Amino acid sequence: MQRGSDPFDVERELRSSRPTARPELTRAIVARIQKDSRPSRVGMLRFAFACGLTAAMLLALAGFGGLGDIASAAKVTASTIEKAVNPPGPSKGKSGASVEPGPRLNAPGGGGSNSDVGLSSSASADQYGEQVIICHRPPGNPDNGHTLIIDEAAVATRLAHGDTLGACE
Amino acid sequence: MTPSFLRRDPLANPEVLIQRVYAYVAYRIGAGPDAEDVTSDVFERALRYRDRYDPSRGEPLAWLIGIARRRVGGALVASRPLSSEPPDATASGSLEEATVRRLTLAQALATLAQRDRELIALRYGADLTAAQIACIVGARTNAVEVGLHRALGRLRAELGDEEDAMVTRKAVRS
Numbered sequence A: 001m002q003r004g005s006d007p008f009d010v011e012r013e014l015r016s017s018r019p020t021a022r023p024e025l026t027r028a029i030v031a032r033i034q035k036d037s038r039p040s041r042v043g044m045l046r047f048a049f050a051c052g053l054t055a056a057m058l059l060a061l062a063g064f065g066g067l068g069d070i071a072s073a074a075k076v077t078a079s080t081i082e083k084a085v086n087p088p089g090p091s092k093g094k095s096g097a098s099v100e101p102g103p104r105l106n107a108p109g110g111g112g113s114n115s116d117v118g119l120s121s122s123a124s125a126d127q128y129g130e131q132v133i134i135c136h137r138p139p140g141n142p143d144n145g146h147t148l149i150i151d152e153a154a155v156a157t158r159l160a161h162g163d164t165l166g167a168c169e
Numbered sequence B: 001m002t003p004s005f006l007r008r009d010p011l012a013n014p015e016v017l018i019q020r021v022y023a024y025v026a027y028r029i030g031a032g033p034d035a036e037d038v039t040s041d042v043f044e045r046a047l048r049y050r051d052r053y054d055p056s057r058g059e060p061l062a063w064l065i066g067i068a069r070r071r072v073g074g075a076l077v078a079s080r081p082l083s084s085e086p087p088d089a090t091a092s093g094s095l096e097e098a099t100v101r102r103l104t105l106a107q108a109l110a111t112l113a114q115r116d117r118e119l120i121a122l123r124y125g126a127d128l129t130a131a132q133i134a135c136i137v138g139a140r141t142n143a144v145e146v147g148l149h150r151a152l153g154r155l156r157a158e159l160g161d162e163e164d165a166m167v168t169r170k171a172v173r174s
Helices: A010-016 A023-035 A038-063 A066-085 A123-128 A152-160 B014-029 B033-048 B060-077 B093-111 B114-125 B130-137 B141-173
Strands: A131-136 A146-151
Touching: A010 B093, A010 B114, A010 B141, A023 B014, A023 B033, A038 A066, A131 A152, A146 A152, B014 B033, B014 B060, B014 B114, B033 B060, B060 B114, B060 B130, B093 B141, B114 B130, B114 B141, B130 B141
Parallel strands: none
Antiparallel strands: A131 A146
8 A cells, every 4th residue: 555655564554553452451450460469478378388397397306316317327328438438457558567547536445436436326326415324322322223324424423423334233 | 399489470560461462452353342351351361370371381472372362262253343443533633644544454454364364463463573473373483474474465455455445435525
């Protein structure tokens, strides 16, 4: 369609004559969308609830020693790997002479066992610390001793009061 | 699985989307109340199914146009002839000329086949690229470009006829 000096450019006309929605319609739809944004908040609350529930379960698990179990398993795994990589036993020095392994970390006697390097033997030990068996002797009646299992932190105090290590005979 | 509230919201920037969807619908069935109803319906459905929007399958506009195509199809089945807003009686000068042009264009569009009108509405109403249109209609980009070219040719021819008719009417009146 030509209009002399004013050619009817179809593509330009299609773009410039593009129908536009009335502002009232736009406002109504936008308001509807904003009103419907509530489900997103519900979703967020659901997610927060799930996180809270997970945290509560972890706490409950910790109370029963589950976390200690996991920690113990991790330590045992680390110990196994350490043994595989660095097996205990005599090794040869540069001169060819046998060299004994030196004292390990936290090793009171310089030995090479797991307990020597501070590794606990059980999950409960990881969770609650080492327990020690003693023989409690009442001050007024030392012959009436009875066996107790106490935390290792309390051992020194007990010994100072006359108790002895190990079960009563 | 990503929670729905962490996913990208397809209706995060609604104003632009409303204009594009309305323009598409208006080019398909004519501007006016029917086009507004269909546009509102499209966004109502989009709100209902916004959790199903998958960004990997296209932009929010393409998703909305997909919904709009189905709604327009339904509207056309139960349809009346292509409607259009009446011209402003107080329009004058260049405004009057623009109004006449818009009406002429709308009338010419109404004579086109549905397929041609669909391509023109997607390209010039929704302002989609040929590649985006190809994804929506399930055709090759090249086929869409050729289809658009032919549709524009038919529209030009139709507008030429309209122009001849207008010149004739003016001559008869004078």
